[in-house]
Amino acid sequence: xxxxxxxxxxxxxxxxxxxxxxxxxxxxxxxxxxxxxxxxxxxxxxxxxxxxxxxxxxxxxxxxxxxxxxxxxxxxxxxxxxxxxxxxxxxxxxxxxxxxxxxxxxxxxxxxxxxxxxxxxxxxxxxxxxxxxxxxxxxxxxx
Numbered sequence: 001x002x003x004x005x006x007x008x009x010x011x012x013x014x015x016x017x018x019x020x021x022x023x024x025x026x027x028x029x030x031x032x033x034x035x036x037x038x039x040x041x042x043x044x045x046x047x048x049x050x051x052x053x054x055x056x057x058x059x060x061x062x063x064x065x066x067x068x069x070x071x072x073x074x075x076x077x078x079x080x081x082x083x084x085x086x087x088x089x090x091x092x093x094x095x096x097x098x099x100x101x102x103x104x105x106x107x108x109x110x111x112x113x114x115x116x117x118x119x120x121x122x123x124x125x126x127x128x129x130x131x132x133x134x135x136x137x138x139x140x141x142x143x
Contacts, residue, residue, distance in 0.1 A: 002053065003030045004140045007039045008132055011124060012080075014046050015133055017140045018053035028068050035077050043080035045122045047133065050086040057094060082109035083118035 003018045003026060014034060018027070034040055072078050084091060092111045112118040119129050 003027055004136065005030060005034055006132065006136050007034070007037055007044075009039045009041075011128060011132070012041070012044050013122075013124065013129065013132075014040065014044050015049065015136050016047070017049040017133075017136050019140055021054050021056050022050070023056045024064050028064065031068060031072075035072055035075055040077050042076055042078055044077075045080045045124065046082040047118060047122070047129075048082060048084045048086075049133070049137065050084060050088070050091065053086075055088065055091060055094070080108065081122050083122050084109060084111045085113075085115060085118050086111060087113060 002020045002022045003016055005014060005016045007014050016027075016030070069079060110118075110121055112121070115130065115133065116126060119126050122129075
């Protein structure tokens with residue numbers, strides 16, 4: 001599976017790690033599963049680790065991002081600050097496009113090329129986040 005995740009209620013954090021080629025449809029299939037988890041609460045912070053992944057997307061996928069964000073809000077599990085960790089410059093442009101189209105529903109995210117910058121932006125304790133993130137990344141590499 002190209003995307004795995006873990007929920008860390010004690011950190012108010014969800015970390016997703018993707019590898020290989022990922023479509024938004026594949027990602028949101030996992031995201032729908034996450035929203036059903038009782039440990040997920042409103043405004044949990046999110047790390048999307050796509051550093052070793054390639055996002056296969058089209059312009060129409062921007063609409064899917066907005067739709068899924070609105071669905072999460074309706075379930076009372078709106079997404080909090082979201083840090084996207086990637087080496088892709090194209091991801092930054094996609095993020096800006098989403099922000100321009102729907103600035104009121106999908107705006108609390110930023111793109112990072114460094115893990116520590118992402119963690120600092122989220123206002124989290126670096127040591128505990130890095131340890132959990134590394135464990136999840138290693139788990140994804142074994143699958």
